[in-house]
Amino acid sequence: MPQRPDINRRILLAARPQGQPTARDFRLEEAAVPTPGEGQVLLRTLYLSLDPYMRNLMDEAGTSYAPGVRLGEPMVGGTVSRVVASQHPRWRVGELVLGQAGWQDYALSDGTDLTALGDIAPPSLALGGLGMPGFTAYVGLLDIGQPKPGETVVVGAATGAVGSVVGQIARLMGARVVGIAGGPDKCRYATEVLGFDACLDHREPALAARLAEACPGGIDVYFENVGGALFDAVLPQLNHHARVPVCGVIAQYNDAAPPPGPDRLPQVMATLLQRRIRMQGFIILDHYAGRFEAFRADMGRWLAEGHMTLREDRVDGLEHAPAAFIGLLQGRNFGKLVVQVAGD
Numbered sequence: 001m002p003q004r005p006d007i008n009r010r011i012l013l014a015a016r017p018q019g020q021p022t023a024r025d026f027r028l029e030e031a032a033v034p035t036p037g038e039g040q041v042l043l044r045t046l047y048l049s050l051d052p053y054m055r056n057l058m059d060e061a062g063t064s065y066a067p068g069v070r071l072g073e074p075m076v077g078g079t080v081s082r083v084v085a086s087q088h089p090r091w092r093v094g095e096l097v098l099g100q101a102g103w104q105d106y107a108l109s110d111g112t113d114l115t116a117l118g119d120i121a122p123p124s125l126a127l128g129g130l131g132m133p134g135f136t137a138y139v140g141l142l143d144i145g146q147p148k149p150g151e152t153v154v155v156g157a158a159t160g161a162v163g164s165v166v167g168q169i170a171r172l173m174g175a176r177v178v179g180i181a182g183g184p185d186k187c188r189y190a191t192e193v194l195g196f197d198a199c200l201d202h203r204e205p206a207l208a209a210r211l212a213e214a215c216p217g218g219i220d221v222y223f224e225n226v227g228g229a230l231f232d233a234v235l236p237q238l239n240h241h242a243r244v245p246v247c248g249v250i251a252q253y254n255d256a257a258p259p260p261g262p263d264r265l266p267q268v269m270a271t272l273l274q275r276r277i278r279m280q281g282f283i284i285l286d287h288y289a290g291r292f293e294a295f296r297a298d299m300g301r302w303l304a305e306g307h308m309t310l311r312e313d314r315v316d317g318l319e320h321a322p323a324a325f326i327g328l329l330q331g332r333n334f335g336k337l338v339v340q341v342a343g344d
């Protein structure tokens with residue numbers, strides 16, 4: 001759809017999804033481009049990040065760290081934007097910023113949620129490997145997972161924004177890395193491009209048996225991105241003193257009710273206890289003050305030295321954001337999912 005510079009296209013939450021979101025849960029609305037008041041800037045969205053946590057924010061309850069999006073309000077999301085008008089002493093027209101403009105062409109900001117972007121190229125990396133997902137991989141793996149040389153690290157959603165970085169950092173730490181991903185193309189990419197030692201397709205049968213074959217010495221670190229069937233396959237294969245950073249459980253985000261079948265909690269508790277396993281959840285927002293600077297320094301170096309491959313799955317056009325987001329929850333993205341909202 002050709003875009004008019006005087007119109008702000010916004011994608012609103014139209015309905016709360018029952019299970020898997022559908023196109024009907026979103027609505028595209030056209031509004032006037034807002035005018036910044038005193039102390040405000042007008043942002044033009046260039047790139048919009050699409051991330052799994054947005055599914056939780058479509059529910060009324062939201063999450064422990066953010067309220068649910070209200071019906072009729074624009075979907076929230078991290079963005080790279082250009083300042084196109086400013087009534088703010090700190091922000092100049094033309095500056096490139098990281099912010100939270102959400103699923104829309106234009107947004108106002110009072111500047112408190114903005115970070116100046118230096119010369120990151122392409123700027124969308126600030127939403128991926130050099131931003132929140134890369135930082136999540138870094139903190140979860142190094143601070144909680146603490147892989148040692150020779151240990152075996154397993155990670156699910158292995159070619160995604162977080163998982164691909166987890167596996168590459170684990171390799172840099174001298175660990176053996178076994179990824180789990182959806183489909184043969186992703187698995188081939190994990191081993192041939194990302195340098196993982198093995199990658200298993202979770203859509204194929206007998207995942208637990210194939211995992212045992214790929215991890216003959218057991219699993220020392222399981223970076224949990226997925227939950228569900230992946231966790232069930234991993235749990236019996238965790239070694240004594242294994243570490244399990246619990247980053248996300250994307251397989252459960254659409255579940256309205258607990259999964260059918262027997263209650264597995266007693267088995268989980270007994271395994272954690274008897275094998276002295278440390279399992280720790282974390283929310284990356286808690287770690288910016290203490291760890292972001294170290295992350296940017298290490299990640300910048302790894303990239304410059306050619307140790308890190310960051311794949312982006314770029315979708316062209318804001319109007320395609322709902323379909324791309326629905327696809328993210330079905331494994332259709334291949335790499336960090338970003339919407340190019342406008343050319344720069």
Ligand SMILES: NC(=O)c1ccc[n+]([C@@H]2O[C@H](COP(=O)([O-])OP(=O)(O)OC[C@H]3O[C@@H](n4cnc5c(N)ncnc54)[C@H](OP(=O)(O)O)[C@@H]3O)[C@@H](O)[C@H]2O)c1
Binds near residue numbers: 160
């Ligand atoms: N704790 C935090 O602060 C924090 C911060 C950022 C992200 N996260 C979490 O990290 C995880 C990865 O996020 P990401 O941004 O890197 O996303 P991503 O991996 O780029 O994309 C999501 C991937 O999850 C997999 N997936 C989706 N539904 C699935 C299902 N039902 N069963 C198995 N796999 C499924 C798919 O990969 P395959 O096709 O390979 O299965 C899909 O491509 C998510 O759980 C997210 O919530 C947590």
